Amino acid sequence: MAAKGRTISEREGVKLMNPHIQEMEEDVLYHLALGSGSHDLRQMFGDVRFVCMGGTPHRMQSFAEYMVKELGYILPTGTDLVDISARSHRLLTFQLIRIGTCGGIGLPPGSVVVTEEAFDGQLRPVLDTIILGKVVSRPCKLDQNLADKLTSMSDPEDEFKTVKGKTISTDDFYEGQGRLDGAICEYTEKDKMAYLNHVSDNGVVNMEMEATVFAAMTHMAGIRAAVVCVTLLDRLKGDQVLTPKEELIAWQERPQKIVARFILSELSMEERQAATPTMSKLARISSNLFAKSYSCFEDA
Numbered sequence: 001m002a003a004k005g006r007t008i009s010e011r012e013g014v015k016l017m018n019p020h021i022q023e024m025e026e027d028v029l030y031h032l033a034l035g036s037g038s039h040d041l042r043q044m045f046g047d048v049r050f051v052c053m054g055g056t057p058h059r060m061q062s063f064a065e066y067m068v069k070e071l072g073y074i075l076p077t078g079t080d081l082v083d084i085s086a087r088s089h090r091l092l093t094f095q096l097i098r099i100g101t102c103g104g105i106g107l108p109p110g111s112v113v114v115t116e117e118a119f120d121g122q123l124r125p126v127l128d129t130i131i132l133g134k135v136v137s138r139p140c141k142l143d144q145n146l147a148d149k150l151t152s153m154s155d156p157e158d159e160f161k162t163v164k165g166k167t168i169s170t171d172d173f174y175e176g177q178g179r180l181d182g183a184i185c186e187y188t189e190k191d192k193m194a195y196l197n198h199v200s201d202n203g204v205v206n207m208e209m210e211a212t213v214f215a216a217m218t219h220m221a222g223i224r225a226a227v228v229c230v231t232l233l234d235r236l237k238g239d240q241v242l243t244p245k246e247e248l249i250a251w252q253e254r255p256q257k258i259v260a261r262f263i264l265s266e267l268s269m270e271e272r273q274a275a276t277p278t279m280s281k282l283a284r285i286s287s288n289l290f291a292k293s294y295s296c297f298e299d300a
């Protein structure tokens with residue numbers, strides 16, 4: 001592709017869906033505190049094979065530390081892992097995995113769900129978004145092969161179930177997910193149960209708030225993506241998350257385990273060794289951003 005300013009092409013592994021970026025002298029990734037002028041992004045991230053995203057800094061820090069241990073990396077003394085995790089949709093790479101939490105439907109709390117298909121609240125595999133004042137509907141498609149591989153990482157010895165199933169993504173935690181305990185509620189318990197049973201009969205096993213936008217964007221960008229979440233409760237049995245904080249924290253490691261097994265199964269020994277210098281290189285840019293938590297109920 002001809003380029004006035006920067007050269008980005010599909011050779012870099014990402015379908016360029018925005019022609020304006022091609023023309024820009026410099027691409028500043030504001031939310032990540034990175035830029036093509038200030039950082040050598042190709043050198044820093046050119047060999048990245050997996051990107052795992054999650055909703056809280058605490059969860060992602062523990063995942064990063066867990067992966068370092070699983071991969072057998074030794075970080076040089078005085079160095080630390082780097083947080084590049086601010087909310088952004090600008091970093092789109094090869095295989096993208098969302099690790100999160102959700103409400104289960106008909107599953108024991110603490111189960112892991114790998115999303116097969118992401119639906120809106122009307123069971124449509126579509127993300128409606130408003131762009132320039134108009135509703136634009138985008139298909140939500142996740143990589144089935146990746147979902148199958150992740151599901152197959154379940155071990156009979158695990159103290160939790162891992163299932164593949166359909167996921168509803170909503171715009172809010174309360175009315176959008178049929179809860180009775182929000183600030184506003186205009187339906188009855190009977191209405192709520194009729195809806196939850198209806199979606200369950202259609203193969204929906206969990207509800208959260210990110211899968212549709214994640215699936216729509218990654219599908220447009222041609223990136224293989226998956227969503228792996230742990231259920232915090234069974235919505236057929238209640239609305240409130242009553243499990244003690246310590247148990248919830250332990251449960252949040254379950255999708256991490258599944259994803260870690262998958263990543264390890266995909267990496268050859270050579271790749272693991274080749275990645276080590278990159279880790280050390282990145283580690284030199286020490287950061288304490290992990291410590292600054294956008295605290296929420298999940299981030300104990």
Ligand code: URA
Pocket residue numbers: 101102103104173177207208209232
């Ligand atoms: N996250 C959600 O979106 N819903 C739940 O019920 C639990 C976690």
